[in-house]
Amino acid sequence: MMHKLLILSQEEKSYSALIEEAQLPELKIVTQPADDLDIVLGDPSLIKATLASLPALRWAQSIWAGVEPLLDPALRRDYILTNARGVFGQLMSEYIIGYLLAHERRIFQMAEDQKKKRWNNSNTGSLRGKTIGLMGVGSIGAEVARTAKFFGITVRGYTWSSETSSDVDNYYHGDKLPEFAKGLDYLVNILPNTKGTRKIINAELLSALPPHALFINVGRGPAVDEAALLEALKQKKIAGAVLDVYETEPLPQDHPFWTTPNLLMTFHTSAPSLPKDIAKVFIENYKLFIEGKLLKYKVDFEKGY
Amino acid sequence: MMHKLLILSQEEKSYSALIEEAQLPELKIVTQPADDLDIVLGDPSLIKATLASLPALRWAQSIWAGVEPLLDPALRRDYILTNARGVFGQLMSEYIIGYLLAHERRIFQMAEDQKKKRWNNSNTGSLRGKTIGLMGVGSIGAEVARTAKFFGITVRGYTWSSETSSDVDNYYHGDKLPEFAKGLDYLVNILPNTKGTRKIINAELLSALPPHALFINVGRGPAVDEAALLEALKQKKIAGAVLDVYETEPLPQDHPFWTTPNLLMTFHTSAPSLPKDIAKVFIENYKLFIEGKLLKYKVDFEKGY
Numbered sequence: 001m002m003h004k005l006l007i008l009s010q011e012e013k014s015y016s017a018l019i020e021e022a023q024l025p026e027l028k029i030v031t032q033p034a035d036d037l038d039i040v041l042g043d044p045s046l047i048k049a050t051l052a053s054l055p056a057l058r059w060a061q062s063i064w065a066g067v068e069p070l071l072d073p074a075l076r077r078d079y080i081l082t083n084a085r086g087v088f089g090q091l092m093s094e095y096i097i098g099y100l101l102a103h104e105r106r107i108f109q110m111a112e113d114q115k116k117k118r119w120n121n122s123n124t125g126s127l128r129g130k131t132i133g134l135m136g137v138g139s140i141g142a143e144v145a146r147t148a149k150f151f152g153i154t155v156r157g158y159t160w161s162s163e164t165s166s167d168v169d170n171y172y173h174g175d176k177l178p179e180f181a182k183g184l185d186y187l188v189n190i191l192p193n194t195k196g197t198r199k200i201i202n203a204e205l206l207s208a209l210p211p212h213a214l215f216i217n218v219g220r221g222p223a224v225d226e227a228a229l230l231e232a233l234k235q236k237k238i239a240g241a242v243l244d245v246y247e248t249e250p251l252p253q254d255h256p257f258w259t260t261p262n263l264l265m266t267f268h269t270s271a272p273s274l275p276k277d278i279a280k281v282f283i284e285n286y287k288l289f290i291e292g293k294l295l296k297y298k299v300d301f302e303k304g305y
Numbered sequence: 306m307m308h309k310l311l312i313l314s315q316e317e318k319s320y321s322a323l324i325e326e327a328q329l330p331e332l333k334i335v336t337q338p339a340d341d342l343d344i345v346l347g348d349p350s351l352i353k354a355t356l357a358s359l360p361a362l363r364w365a366q367s368i369w370a371g372v373e374p375l376l377d378p379a380l381r382r383d384y385i386l387t388n389a390r391g392v393f394g395q396l397m398s399e400y401i402i403g404y405l406l407a408h409e410r411r412i413f414q415m416a417e418d419q420k421k422k423r424w425n426n427s428n429t430g431s432l433r434g435k436t437i438g439l440m441g442v443g444s445i446g447a448e449v450a451r452t453a454k455f456f457g458i459t460v461r462g463y464t465w466s467s468e469t470s471s472d473v474d475n476y477y478h479g480d481k482l483p484e485f486a487k488g489l490d491y492l493v494n495i496l497p498n499t500k501g502t503r504k505i506i507n508a509e510l511l512s513a514l515p516p517h518a519l520f521i522n523v524g525r526g527p528a529v530d531e532a533a534l535l536e537a538l539k540q541k542k543i544a545g546a547v548l549d550v551y552e553t554e555p556l557p558q559d560h561p562f563w564t565t566p567n568l569l570m571t572f573h574t575s576a577p578s579l580p581k582d583i584a585k586v587f588i589e590n591y592k593l594f595i596e597g598k599l600l601k602y603k604v605d606f607e608k609g610y
Binding site for chain 1: 395396400402403404406407409410413415416418419422424425426427428431432433452455456554555556558563569570571572573574579
């Protein structure tokens, strides 16, 4: 039996070349939706827009970890949805460690001193001996925990129930958020966007952090109460924030985040989906698919991840 | 027998408190030079200025790794000089990884995009799969190599002869500098200041690097031919430089480095001597000293390290 694959991504050509190079059996890459097309690989928002034209769809492989556009209860769920996992851990760790080091080693301050020709040789901080709190310890969080441990950072993990990473020194669940937050040097959100995570980073949680704490959001925007975060920064209840994701993306031009002091923005770029990484996930799953085996990284439409 | 210790550092009070807390036997901390004073702990330049007033000096413990001021052949060498080692590895690694991530993840560019309210979500780079060249693989270099390997970076080491770190993938010696430099993504100098390292980073070496290479100097300033580096940056023979050390420190106000594009300056702050770290080195060595044992980290006045 011949399978037909449609690729829906700005980087369609890279994906196409990488998949053709793998010479997968019984697979034809097509460029248009078709009645007998059974596989799609792509950006969840593009897949959503095409769902109605793919009556024979059996499997959709997302190139992103987050698949919110496809979770809308009004949409069909009569196909297998798999997301991209296992490839974002190092990229996310690099982002987090990069911004933690920019903070501790005063990388922006040094550039400012250079601009003003100021030989400022006061001592900088270090990661060693600090404490980080990770909200969400899935495959990405586990890799962040491993990297933090490498630098001598103590790691706390907040999860619904799982305690799978041995690099986490202490786990917290349920209503233990205030204990989890107490005394943290760094708070990092890596949670997916689900009903249970909406505005989980709110005024109460931010107030539980010490004033020197840095908050980083690489999970999803809706996890943060944006008004509460602005207020916490304004009142200096925390030292700073680094945000990669937002309630609305791209962030509207009139949003106060653009101009808030001690807030560094990036643009949903913390863990880019690189075709060479994601094509590997697809190729591995395709081999399972044609053998009728269980696919890896299957999304539960109810849970949302 | 009672030993007398003089502490010569801006952070004399911290050192004094830490050493007193250790309750070392037969040790008296004094605040002035004396004829019967036998031990000094401090900044090498301050020790140099005091050498003539310490006729009974038997041991000087430097709080820095670099001891250039005490290597002047005109000075006496009738005492044991030990330097600080083993404590700078993580701090130096943090500095190097911090600036490599700032470079790859475009941390300054993102801040500029934020300032201009530009949602720039183009993909960033990653450390994984890159190649770093370390000039000097002593205790600091070995720790930098270990950190680089953690992030999936291939490590080359240039040393006189030693090949002690197993985290270095390939070693180069003697006249093999051009082979060492070829194709490097990052070149990092960690060499001490000795006759053999003077201007070792010169026009020829810089020309052997690819145009996307980043150069970082955390060793000593005289290792770099500063005019050649300026020219290489101007001609875009390399992508950028991060400098922590200079031929003359503090850097003179009229030096072109302050205003050179793609050059980031820091102020001899890459691995600060933190009293809590250095006091440990002194305490360990003092115990060896009173037992008449060999001290750790003894400097060879001829070799210079």
